[in-house]
Amino acid sequence: MIAAVRGQVMVRRPDHVVVDAGGVGYRLAVSAETLKAVPATGREVFLHAELISREDSLALFGFASEEERDLFGELISVSGVGPKVALAALSGGPVRELLRAIASGDAKRFQAVPGIGKRTSERIIVELREKVAGALEEEVVLSGGTGEDPRGLARDGLVNLGYAQIEAERLLDGVDGADAEELLAAALRKAGSSKSRAA
Numbered sequence: 348m349i350a351a352v353r354g355q356v357m358v359r360r361p362d363h364v365v366v367d368a369g370g371v372g373y374r375l376a377v378s379a380e381t382l383k384a385v386p387a388t389g390r391e392v393f394l395h396a397e398l399i400s401r402e403d404s405l406a407l408f409g410f411a412s413e414e415e416r417d418l419f420g421e422l423i424s425v426s427g428v429g430p431k432v433a434l435a436a437l438s439g440g441p442v443r444e445l446l447r448a449i450a451s452g453d454a455k456r457f458q459a460v461p462g463i464g465k466r467t468s469e470r471i472i473v474e475l476r477e478k479v480a481g482a483l484e485e486e487v488v489l490s491g492g493t494g495e496d497p498r499g500l501a502r503d504g505l506v507n508l509g510y511a512q513i514e515a516e517r518l519l520d521g522v523d524g525a526d527a528e529e530l531l532a533a534a535l536r537k538a539g540s541s542k543s544r545a546a
Contacts, residue, residue: 349373349407353393359385362434364409366392375409376430379438384411399423399430406430414442425467425474432462436471443509449479450508451539480532500527505534 352375354368363376364385375394377385385392394409395416408430410416415437422433439445439460448456449472457468498519504527505515518537524530 349396349398351393351395352407352409354391356386356388356390356392359388364392364394366394366409373407375407376434377409378415378434380441381409381411381415381437408434412442418442418445421475421478422471425471427467427470428463432460435462436460441509443507446479447508447510449475451535452476453539480528480535497524497527497530501530501534504531510538 352366352368352373354366354373356364357367357372358365358374359382361379361382363374364382365372365374373396375396377394381394385394394411395413396410397408397416397419399406399408408416408419410419419430419433419437422428422436423430428436436457437445439456445456447453452472454465454468454472457463457471458465460468463471501524502512502515502519505518506512510518515534518534519530522530522533522537524533
C-alpha cells in the first residue's frame with residue numbers, strides 16, 4: 348500500500364505528475380486543486396497517495412492534503428462514482444467548499460462535473476451528508492473544547508467549512524438546537540434552502 352510519495356517532480360501535466368522517489372518514477376493522477384500545490388519540475392514535492400487496484404490495472408492518485416484524500420475515498424464509495432469522476436469532482440474547488448456543498452445539500456455543485464448526472468449528484472449528497480456533518484462535529488469538539496457554548500461551537504464549525512464569520516452568524520440567527528450539532532445542521536439546512544430559492 349502506497350500512502351505517500353516524496354521526491355523530485357519529473358513531469359507536471361494538467362491531469363498527472365511524475366515524481367522521482369529514490370530512483371523510481373511514480374505517476375500520480377491529480378486534481379486541478381492538488382496541481383496548484385505541485386511545484387515546478389526539478390523541485391521537491393510531498394503528496395498523500397491512494398493506490399486503486401483493478402483486475403487489469405494499478406492506478407496511483409496523489410493529493411496535496413489528507414483531507415482531499417479522505418474526500419476522494421468517500422466519493423468513490425458512492426455507487427456510480429469511479430476514481431476518475433471523483434478526481435474531476437475534486438477539481439471543482441477547494442475541499443472545504445465541496446464539503447460545504449455536501450453538508451448544505453447543494454447537488455447542483457456536482458452536476459457540473461463531467462460524468463456526474465442529476466441522480467449521481469443527489470446520491471453523493473444523500474450518502475455523504477451525514478458523514479461530512481459527523482466529521483465536522485468531531486472537528487468542532489476538538490477545536491472548541493468543552494467550555495464553549497453550543498452556538499459558538501456551531502459558528503466555529505461553519506467557519507471551518509469556509510463560511511465567513513458574518514455569514515456564519517447570519518445562518519445561526521433564528522435557528523434552534525439543543526447542542527452544537529443540531530445548531531450546525533439547522534444552519535446548513537438554512538443555507539441549502541436559501542440557495543435553492545435563489546436558483
